[in-house]
Amino acid sequence: MIQKLIDQMAGGLVVSCQALDNEPLYGPEHMAVMAAAAAEGGAVAIRANTPQDVRAIKRKCGLPLIGLYKKHYADSDVYITPTLSEVKEIAEAGAEFVAVDATSLPRPGGQSLEDFIAGIREACPQVGIVADVSTFEEGVAAMKLGVDLVSSTLSGYTPHSPQQAGPDIELVRRLAELRETPVLAEGRIWTPEECEACLQAGAHSVVVGTAITRPQLITRRFVNVFQSFKASN
């Protein structure tokens, strides 16, 4: 089942539909219509945050869903689906995949990534695991633990990964070259040309979020040009 969905996603666009509680589009209904629009535009899958959003999207959109649950624990900087409790909620909400932080950052309660992944397999055997990593070494470690997909999501978001303005295509290339586990390109992808570069680098699919689903930041990108124009004229 999971392998079939992974095959279906090959060479396609995954649209991340996420709005946090401080954003204008916050709310499951908004994310559900965003996902429906992405499906109409030809997306092959959706990525979404919180069980509420996953449920609402599942009601409106038939595409496979990579769910995650952002949550902060006092003893750790890991926030993308940090513990088994969030994984279970995302799985129960109907997501086919769960995306989890698979970086080397210390996890809540000091749990090892190995134990976490083993716990997911035991508690939610039907769910595919997407490992969000920030470096090549983390990607390799996640592959060795048998995750279903590895994503470059967290490159630039851990202190030990390259801090760059654009997508980390080099990370995608190096992980894809291993031909071990399919690799998703994700993070700061803004243009169709960058998507093409990710595919050239060997990405299985490309995940685009902000550039499609965060209108306030899309607007800001345009407005910046107007402000620069005004300043230089």
Ligand SMILES: CC(=O)N[C@H](C=O)[C@@H](O)[C@H](O)[C@H](O)COP(=O)(O)O
């Ligand atoms: C670092 C982090 O928390 N990334 C999150 C992961 O789910 C989302 O906030 C991103 O929007 C998503 O990865 C897509 O990336 P972008 O929005 O740059 O296209």
